[in-house]
Amino acid sequence: MPHLAHIALIVRDYDEALAFYTGKLGFTLVEDAYQPAQDKRWVTIRPPNAPPHATTILLARATTPEQAVAIGNQAGGRVILFLATDDFARDYAAYRAAGVNFVRPPATHDYGKVAVFEDVYGNLWDLVEFAER
Template sequence: MARLAHITLVVRDYDEALAFYVGKLGFNLVEDTDQPEQDKRWVVIRPPGAGPHTTTILLARAATPEQVARVGDQAGGRVAFFLSTDDFERDHARFTAAGVTWVRPPVDQPYGRVAMFADLYGNLWDLIGPAPVGASAG
């Protein structure tokens, strides 16, 4: 059986990315291994509470002009990442207290409660929680 192991997120700097994703969003650092022969690090994170078989995010430092141009524009201005939570209000409040920039306020959709935020580079993320009790499935 195949599964998606990692997705790559192109970043400007490993440490500033870790400060945001681990420090502000509460992601877990899975691995941070120096690879001096390639002048890079293997930096892997995952959302808090995610199990060992969850798809992880590989933070890849931009090393060429083409890669630098992609920092903050992983999906051409569309939402690039969807972060699911079992408690929307808790995580929305925690992210707000940590200084996360909200692009769209929370709204109720048939699939759940959702709010859009930008990461430190401008990539767009949706925080998605369960649909409120009594919400119509549309």
């Protein structure tokens, strides 16, 4: 059955991206393997406590000028990824304490609680606790 295996996120530097995602957001490093034929690394991460076969984010280092231009703006200024949580207050407080920059404060909507933060490159993310339906 088809499913999303990875979502590519263009980054400037693997280690810089890993420091943010694993160090500040607590993501898990799934794989970091050097690919000598292409002189790149295959680096995948997933949110903390995600199931082992959950979709991962592939940190893809920009290798062309066109790719470099997209760093931090892959969604044209819109939120690109949605990080669901089971405890908004806990994770919002932990991310703020870790120095994550929230560009929109917490708000409550019919669908749940949400705040928008930016990653190390400026990509926008929703931290969201969905309301029970």
